[in-house]
Amino acid sequence: MAMKHYPPEFKADAIALYRSRPGATIAQIATELGINRETLRSWIRKDDDQRSAQASAPTRARTGTPAPRENLEEENKRLRAQVAELTTEREILRKAAAYFAPGDETVSRFGFIQDHSSAFGVKRLCQVLGLARSSYYAWKKAREARAERARRDAELTEAIRAIHKQDPAYGEPRITAELREMGYEVNHKRVERLMREAGIEGLHLRKKVRTTVPDPSDQPVPDLLERDFTATTPNSxxxxxxxxxxxxxxxxxxxxxxxxxxxxxxxxxxxxxxxxxxxxxxxxxxxxxxxxxxxxxxxxxxxxxxxxxxxxxxxxxxxxxxxxxxxxxxxxxxxxxxxxxxxxxxxxxxxxxxxxxxxxxxxxxxxxxxxxxxxxxxxxxxxxxxxxxxxxxxxxxxxxxx
Missing domain, CATH: 3.30.420.10 (Ribonuclease H-like superfamily/Ribonuclease H)
Known part of the structure; x- marks a missing residue:
């Protein structure tokens, strides 16, 4: 009983899953998803055609008609250049993904530009990542101040480790108090951040994330299963x-x-x-x-x-x-x-x-x-x-x- 209905979201996720695994074949992904490999192949081919049409649309808009035969070689050169440009941008974005830390994306992108500027150039990297070159150079100029902050954070983290080692039950509030007693001018948010980054955690009762929040105002509904989680027919x-x-x-x-x-x-x-x-x-x-x-x-x-x-x-x-x-x-x-x-x-x-x-x-x-x-x-x-x-x-x- 194969699926009769493939929503657009399913097709998009299937294509995205294939593209996220460079070494995988269409047959492997299709088997994993339980669909016909030719079906998946047709979805990918259609997506490729749409991408190609979008890339060549500016050329058709400028000329209004297909390129004449004598200009085919020149058109092929342009298309190859476009493909090379898109390939380079894709490579940049693929490499950049590892640098994008949640909550600190801009700083992570600047770090990526600094590490890869010799390979791709600052101008191109800023264009692909959507950043102003002036912002990158301002970030680069402040490198010494960042290094000093990193040094102080490392020193404070070691102090936190020492306090936590003496009493593993201590969490952020008590460790913050201990640090202040030791003469550190620090607030609890900074301590919380450093503890999280270092994987330091005090003992506490773990709170379960509540996805069930009862609403007493609504009408009661009977229990028709009474813990009998079986069915004799599908769709019942x-x-x-x-x-x-x-x-x-x-x-x-x-x-x-x-x-x-x-x-x-x-x-x-x-x-x-x-x-x-x-x-x-x-x-x-x-x-x-x-x-x-x-x-x-x-x-x-x-x-x-x-x-x-x-x-x-x-x-x-x-x-x-x-x-x-x-x-x-x-x-x-x-x-x-x-x-x-x-x-x-x-x-x-x-x-x-x-x-x-x-x-x-x-x-x-x-x-x-x-x-x-x-x-x-x-x-x-x-x-x-x-x-x-x-x-x-x-x-x-x-x-x-x-």
Whole structure:
């Protein structure tokens, strides 16, 4: 049962995933996403044609007609020069990405220009990165002051390490007080920054990022599953949840899911930088587009304000979806969705020794790739070690044979 509907976002993410892996082939990416490789090849070819058309549009606009035969060689030279220029810009941006630290992008770009000016030239680097040369030279002139600040930060970091070594329970407030007692003129924000950069952390109760915020003002919804996370037919019982995707700099993305309990297939999902009701509405509508119809299906969730909102109830009514919710504050009442979220983070972050993604783009591509692998290739114990998509195809074949 291959996908019948490929939204523009899916095509764009598939193309982006292919382009982000220089060594990968179209066949490898297509297999990973569970799609036909010729389908992916056609998407990439169309994207290449669009890029080529955009690059050659200025030439057509100037002439109004195709170049005559005798000027073809000159036109080819221009096109080759354009390709070379674009290739150089792409190489510059690829190298620059490693320098762009969250919250300090401009400084990181200046550092990149300084390190690569001999290879590409300051003028071209500033043009590609969208910076004024005067700003770069002003930054370069202040190099000695920056070096002095870095020296003082290093000295202060060593003092912080010494205090923390004596009492590992100390966090930013107590360490700031100790430093002031030692004669350092320092504020808590600077101490917090240096501790974060050095990976120094005091003991504290970790606060869970709340994605479930109950809204007591809305009407109660019954629990139609009662912890029975099974279904005898596809498209009859779904569970969903919102989970956070941690990024560098203390930021988050949020993922909303719609999972079919029959096969554990993720039928609908949505990623955004917010937790508004539109996030879960987009995920449910994506499931409706994939399945064709959700009329009569049960959708089970927790008591988050998004799921208990009147706006979401109206969308469920429009789609013919019957809402179900577990008890307030009980993660076990939505265990199937919680288990999915745990698997995603364990296999995309923890299994690689990471705590967060470095950017929105890296997070989106990693989750996109994992979700498609989960649906098409990852074996699931609830399906007799078959992937969700293969399980649906096998059971559909058995029903037809019967």
């Amino acid at each position: 019982r779904y569970v969903g949840d919102i989970t956070y995707l941690p990024l560098e700099g203390g930021r988050f993305l949020y993922l909303a899911t719609v999972i079919d309990l029959y096969s554990r297939r993720l039928v609908g999902w949505s990623i955004a930088e917010h937790m508004r009701t539109s996030l879960i509405v987009d995920a449910l509508r994506a499931a409706q587009a994939e399945r064709g119809c959700l009329s009569g299906a049960i959708f089970h969730s927790d008591h988050g304000a998004q799921y208990t909102s009147a706006a979401f109830a109206r969308v469920c009514e429009q789609l013919g979806v019957v809402q179900s919710m577990g008890a307030v504050g009980s993660s076990a009442d939505n265990a199937a969705a919680e288990s999915f979220n745990a698997s995603l983070k364990r296999e995309t972050l923890e299994g690689k020794g990471l705590k967060r993604w470095e950017s929105v783009k890296h997070a989106r591509l990693a989750v996109f790739a994992w979700i498609n692998r989960y649906n098409t290739r990852r074996r699931h114990s609830a399906n007799g070690q078959l992937s969700p998509l293969i399980y649906e195809q096998r059971t559909a074949s058995l029903e037809l044979a019967a």
